[in-house]
Amino acid sequence: MNTTDLNKIGEFGIVDFINSKFKNTRSSSIVGIGDDAAIINSNKENLIISSDMLIEGVHFDLSYTPLKHLGYKSVVVNLSDIYAMNSYPTQILLNIALSSKFSMEAIEEFYDGVKYACDDYKIDLVGGDTTSSSSGLIISGTALGYNSKDNIVTRDNAKPDDIICVSGDLGRAYVGLLVLQREKENFIKNPKIQPSLDNYKKLVEKQLKPNARKDIIDFFYKNNIKPNSMIDISDGLSSELIHLSKSSGLGFKIYEEKLPMSLDVISTMNEFNLKPISAVLDGGEEYELLFSIPIKIFEKLNSLDIDITPIGHFTKQKKNLFILKNNQEIDIKSQGWNHFIQ
Ligand code: ADP
Ligand code: MG
Numbered sequence: 001m002n003t004t005d006l007n008k009i010g011e012f013g014i015v016d017f018i019n020s021k022f023k024n025t026r027s028s029s030i031v032g033i034g035d036d037a038a039i040i041n042s043n044k045e046n047l048i049i050s051s052d053m054l055i056e057g058v059h060f061d062l063s064y065t066p067l068k069h070l071g072y073k074s075v076v077v078n079l080s081d082i083y084a085m086n087s088y089p090t091q092i093l094l095n096i097a098l099s100s101k102f103s104m105e106a107i108e109e110f111y112d113g114v115k116y117a118c119d120d121y122k123i124d125l126v127g128g129d130t131t132s133s134s135s136g137l138i139i140s141g142t143a144l145g146y147n148s149k150d151n152i153v154t155r156d157n158a159k160p161d162d163i164i165c166v167s168g169d170l171g172r173a174y175v176g177l178l179v180l181q182r183e184k185e186n187f188i189k190n191p192k193i194q195p196s197l198d199n200y201k202k203l204v205e206k207q208l209k210p211n212a213r214k215d216i217i218d219f220f221y222k223n224n225i226k227p228n229s230m231i232d233i234s235d236g237l238s239s240e241l242i243h244l245s246k247s248s249g250l251g252f253k254i255y256e257e258k259l260p261m262s263l264d265v266i267s268t269m270n271e272f273n274l275k276p277i278s279a280v281l282d283g284g285e286e287y288e289l290l291f292s293i294p295i296k297i298f299e300k301l302n303s304l305d306i307d308i309t310p311i312g313h314f315t316k317q318k319k320n321l322f323i324l325k326n327n328q329e330i331d332i333k334s335q336g337w338n339h340f341i342q
Contacts, residue, residue, distance in 0.1 A: 003103035014107060014130050021111055022118065022125045026090050028146070029124040038126035040091055044146035048089075050081035051143075056136030064180045064195075067106055069208040070139075071113025077234070078143035079121055080212040080287045084232035086153035086220065087145040091126045092118070095140040097133035121214060151226070153291070158229035158248035160316040162292035165301075165308050167216045169260040170237055171276065174283025175268045176200065176207030182272075203264055210287045219306050227291035236282040238332060240290050242320060251319040254312035281322075 006014070019033045031039040054060060054074055062070075075092060082089035094114065098107070118125055123143075183195035197204050213232075220226065229248055231240045237259075245252050259280050269276040292314055293301065301308065312323075322330045 003105050006098065006100070006102060006104060006107070009104050011130050014104075017104075017107065018111060018125070018128075018130075021115060024124045024126065025122065026124050028090055029126055032124055032126040033128075038091070038093070040126070040144065042146050044148055046147055046149055046152060048082055048085050048087045048145040048147055048152065049142065050078060052077045052081065052141055054139040056138065061180075061184070062137070064184050065208060067109040068113035068116075071110040071115075072117045072209055073113075074139045074141055075114055075117035075121070075123075075143075076210050076212045076287065077285075078141040079117075079123065079214075080210075080232045080234070082143050082145040083212050083214055083217050084153075084230050084289060085145070085147070086151060086217060086226065086230060087147040088214075088217065089121065089123050089143045089145040091124050091144045093127045093142045093144075094125060095129040095131075095138075097131050097138040099133045099136050102137065121212065153227050153230045154247075155229055155231050155244050156247035156249075158244055158250055158292040158314045159294065160250060160314055161295060162228050162314045163295055163298040163310050164241070164244075164252060164254065164290070164292050164312045164314060165298070165310050166233070166237070166260060166288055166290050167213050167308055168286070168288045169262045169265070169307075169309075170233070170286055170288065171261055171265040171269070171279030171283045172203045172206040173210060173285040173287075174207075174279045175265050175272075176203035176205070177285075178272055178274075179203055179268065180207065200264070200268060202262070203268060207285065210285060212287055213289045216289050216306070216308070219304075223300070223304060225293065225297055225301060227293050230289060230291035233284075233286040233288045233290055235284050237286075237290065238281045242332070244290065244292065245314065245318075245320055248314065249318070251315045251317050251321070252312055253315060253321045253323060255323045256325050258309065258311045260309040260311075 024032045028041045030041050060070055078092055079089045179200045186193060187195060229244050231244055233240050241252055261280050265279055266276040269279050320332045322332055
């Protein structure tokens with residue numbers, strides 16, 4: 001395929017292309033791409049703002065990441081943090097640094113994915129920066145949202161005996177990454193063998209094209225439920241649990257038998273000779289929501305049809321305990337999980 005050299009297009013050409021592709025849809029987006037800064041109208045009392053970076057070679061590998069998926073994911077990872085505050089993102093800014101290996105067609109593919117995500121989540125791309133990089137692709141996003149103080153949920157307000165819940169199931173994004181890395185190695189060893197990902201579709205999809213759980217926030221507002229504390233799972237369940245418990249000055253008990261794990265996570269981890277539970281506890285990039293609610297409210301939630309699983313509860317006692325199926329208790333402050341789980 002003939003590709004168009006970015007040197008011919010130039011920075012302004014790239015920005016013009018982006019500008020032509022994105023139209024503001026939110027009434028709060030007063031000025032978007034095109035001026036020195038965006039102008040956002042805010043009637044609510046609090047601005048919620050969060051940034052995330054994705055670096056080639058650290059956060060993604062372009063040999064198995066389609067640029068369209070990467071564009072989508074670059075938006076989603078930023079939105080997820082705003083949803084984790086029980087709030088709705090409305091605008092995003094996306095900065096990109098490009099090396100000379102990228103063509104205009106590559107940029108178009110990337111922004112196709114960005115556009116899909118903006119449409120899916122009904123947000124506006126209102127700005128960014130475009131610059132060159134001496135090595136690979138760097139993406140930095142900043143998402144904005146607005147909410148009243150009373151509706152925002154933070155990490156530091158969990159209460160003793162709160163039920164700890166998680167949306168969806170855990171581990172698929174991590175196992176998907178293992179599969180992609182294995183296929184890449186096989187391909188390098190023998191380029192004639194085409195990667196076979198059919199059996200791992202849902203795993204690979206969660207790694208390459210994650211969802212932010214807007215539907216869970218919709219569900220909370222629709223049913224008048226407000227969690228006491230919440231965080232999104234970007235680094236892994238165990239570290240996010242520790243963030244919540246530390247911020248709230250509590251401990252927790254989590255039960256192995258309760259953890260939501262899909263069958264393909266179990267079978268694929270077994271294929272790799274790894275413990276399935278470690279994908280669930282330490283697998284990153286899930287973008288599921290981890291939150292706590294009082295038991296009374298949990299009872300209400302339990303009768304409603306939503307993929308939320310209770311996995312344990314917070315405790316006054318500042319111990320972070322993982323209860324194995326055989327009732328053995330592991331204190332995860334003093335020892336890591338993996339050391340103990342056979
Ligand atoms: P300045 O030189 O004043 O910083 P730029 O030429 O970098 O302005 O940007 C011009 C406009 O284009 C601004 O509104 C900026 O937000 C937007 N823009 C630049 N790069 C991007 C990008 N990658 N994505 C979206 N908007 C961009
Ligand atoms: Mg300027």
